[in-house]
Amino acid sequence: MSEPSSAPRIEKLSVKNLRSIGDDRVTVRFPDVGALVLLGENNAGKSNITRGLEILFGDQWPGTRRLEDHDFHGRDSDGIAIEVGAAVSGIPCPYCTGGEAVHFKWTCDPDNPGRDGNPVGYTFTCSNQYCGKTWPNNTMRTALAAAVLDADRRLDYQLSYASKYTMLSKLMHRFHERLLRDPQRKAQLAGVFDGLLQQFGAVPEFARFKELLASTAEDFGQNLPYRLDVDFSAYDPSNYFRSLRIHPSLDGEVRSFDELGTGQSQVLALAFAYAYAIAYGQSEGTVLVIDEPEANLHPLAQRWLATRLNQLAAPGLQVVITTHSPHFVDLARPENLVMVTKGEEGATRIVQRSREELRDELVARGADSVRTQPDTIGPFYAAGATTEIISGLFARRCVLVEGPTEALALPELLKARGFDVLKEGVAVEGVGNIAKWFRLYTALGIECFCLFDTDSNKNGREAADLLAKRQDIAAALGLSGDPAEPAALLGDPLHVSTSYATLDPNFEGAMTTLFGDEWTRLHEEAVASVGESKPLRARYAAQRLDEFDWVGDPASRIDALVRAIRGNDPDEGSEPQQFDDPWRDPSPWDAAPDPWADEEPPF
Numbered sequence: 001m002s003e004p005s006s007a008p009r010i011e012k013l014s015v016k017n018l019r020s021i022g023d024d025r026v027t028v029r030f031p032d033v034g035a036l037v038l039l040g041e042n043n044a045g046k047s048n049i050t051r052g053l054e055i056l057f058g059d060q061w062p063g064t065r066r067l068e069d070h071d072f073h074g075r076d077s078d079g080i081a082i083e084v085g086a087a088v089s090g091i092p093c094p095y096c097t098g099g100e101a102v103h104f105k106w107t108c109d110p111d112n113p114g115r116d117g118n119p120v121g122y123t124f125t126c127s128n129q130y131c132g133k134t135w136p137n138n139t140m141r142t143a144l145a146a147a148v149l150d151a152d153r154r155l156d157y158q159l160s161y162a163s164k165y166t167m168l169s170k171l172m173h174r175f176h177e178r179l180l181r182d183p184q185r186k187a188q189l190a191g192v193f194d195g196l197l198q199q200f201g202a203v204p205e206f207a208r209f210k211e212l213l214a215s216t217a218e219d220f221g222q223n224l225p226y227r228l229d230v231d232f233s234a235y236d237p238s239n240y241f242r243s244l245r246i247h248p249s250l251d252g253e254v255r256s257f258d259e260l261g262t263g264q265s266q267v268l269a270l271a272f273a274y275a276y277a278i279a280y281g282q283s284e285g286t287v288l289v290i291d292e293p294e295a296n297l298h299p300l301a302q303r304w305l306a307t308r309l310n311q312l313a314a315p316g317l318q319v320v321i322t323t324h325s326p327h328f329v330d331l332a333r334p335e336n337l338v339m340v341t342k343g344e345e346g347a348t349r350i351v352q353r354s355r356e357e358l359r360d361e362l363v364a365r366g367a368d369s370v371r372t373q374p375d376t377i378g379p380f381y382a383a384g385a386t387t388e389i390i391s392g393l394f395a396r397r398c399v400l401v402e403g404p405t406e407a408l409a410l411p412e413l414l415k416a417r418g419f420d421v422l423k424e425g426v427a428v429e430g431v432g433n434i435a436k437w438f439r440l441y442t443a444l445g446i447e448c449f450c451l452f453d454t455d456s457n458k459n460g461r462e463a464a465d466l467l468a469k470r471q472d473i474a475a476a477l478g479l480s481g482d483p484a485e486p487a488a489l490l491g492d493p494l495h496v497s498t499s500y501a502t503l504d505p506n507f508e509g510a511m512t513t514l515f516g517d518e519w520t521r522l523h524e525e526a527v528a529s530v531g532e533s534k535p536l537r538a539r540y541a542a543q544r545l546d547e548f549d550w551v552g553d554p555a556s557r558i559d560a561l562v563r564a565i566r567g568n569d570p571d572e573g574s575e576p577q578q579f580d581d582p583w584r585d586p587s588p589w590d591a592a593p594d595p596w597a598d599e600e601p602p603f
Helices: 046-057 138-143 167-180 183-201 204-221 237-242 262-280 299-312 355-364 374-384 387-394 404-415 434-443 460-477 485-490 507-525 534-543 553-566
Strands: 009-016 026-029 036-039 082-089 101-108 120-126 144-149 285-291 317-323 337-342 348-351 397-401 426-430 447-453 494-496 500-503
Touching: 009 046, 009 285, 026 348, 036 046, 046 082, 046 101, 046 144, 046 285, 046 317, 046 337, 046 348, 138 144, 144 262, 167 183, 167 237, 183 204, 183 237, 262 285, 262 299, 262 317, 299 317, 355 374, 355 434, 374 434, 387 426, 387 434, 397 404, 397 434, 404 426, 404 507, 404 534, 404 553, 434 447, 434 460, 447 460, 447 553, 485 494, 494 553, 500 507, 507 534, 507 553
Parallel strands: 036 317, 036 337, 144 285, 285 317, 397 426, 397 447, 447 500
Antiparallel strands: 009 026, 009 082, 082 101, 101 120, 337 348, 494 500
8 A cells, every 4th residue: 555645635526416416517626725615595505515525524434325315406316316526635545556546436326226236336446547446445435534513513523422533533543543653652551551450459448349249240140141340441541542532611620512602612613623633634634514604603703713714724624614604705715716506497506716717707808818817816806805895796696886875875776666685685786896896706607787877977087087997897798888878879867788787977966867856855855864975865865765756767767777687688668768779788688587586585
């Protein structure tokens, strides 16, 4: 058997036909540095990806696993085989010289069971083409182990002997191996144990008790072969590892895990995993799966923990996170992000970009090909990211606007026409540079709609700079020229296309044109309640348009905006417009049905 070239690790994981994951295989790449982060809405399939990881490397021996019908995609095992595979490194082949395991595969195919009737198959592939062995042994299987921290198995589980695969069990067995590896130390420990037994035997009462225990049991037992004896194994120094326990402490006093809050338990479990990885990570592979680390932590604690998690990944320890919190999304390492969604058929799909792939996607959407390089993308986006902007990655669709006025007032304006952005999982993000964030969001699989000003009231150098900004948005959308031209030609205060809309000359100006004196009155009235802040005054006015007479042009314009944001044709169901829109761009959203039923929440 060869020595491993490095600590055992997973390179890729692929899952097929497991629960929400369909026949279109889902494959995730594990990063070289930092945690792998799975993000997306609830019920998208993040946990099913980590379940595949647990099938291969969790507590139970993969070959003995049995699945229920509901574990098969579509809840029907007829004609469907579940497949879970992992590309690995650092695991020596026990059957040959110089070979390493490069792939593990687990299948469950009820229609094609083995000779023993078992539908489960569990095999590996060796890098040595002459090896020919395919059946993993226990040493190979335990070289990589997944420790899962979720709602049911947190600190008290991983720091117990509930399974030989828990972090504590693995640590103590590893400690035991190190302890007894030195023959001289082993002999010394045996001598200490013999001396301990002699000390116990020197106590007359104890010696008498032990003698009576054996003779009385023999007398009472008649012909039974069993006798009673005193077990001293707990006092054997070579077995101390079985008695060692990890416990919480406060001011030097031992405390119970039951005294800890769930959030505190999770933080301490991560501390244990880090210490374990540093001490033993060079020779042992652990995959730490953390399901929603934000659970039970207040926002500041989430931010603190998030800064530590990427430091947690160390030689021998890989970290997988599923999250709904923007605090755990590090845009400095975009290759570590896995966007998990559900397609039209209800099957899980993912988007994960390498740095090179992300660079190509951004350039294809108009980013500067010279300045946009694989190693600069992460720092560039991380420098401008805010918690609010990152939150857009969790949305079903994003509306990108230029500033806080639109971000605050637009949701209220849409709600007045029956479109609740929160209910329908739509984020309205004030990002400033729309083109920049449109490129990243769409490259990561988030559908976006852009809303921006025509700036028709600007002149000179300022107007030229704003034109360049709008042309950059057009390039990101796959268009050319100035996207404000249709509004200028038609005199539209709110011009709506399939992928963008413009406000002439800005949000306040467009609202004044659409709603006239009513908007002006509400905007001025707002000063007494919210002060002079333009964004707050705009939101105040939008919230109070319920009594506006929604007929004619204002209603048709806002309704067209609602349809476009939802992904429908903005002209569908509205009054026909008497012009040929030169900016009418083809879109896969055109004429599509509303993907979100009225009563379906976004979570």
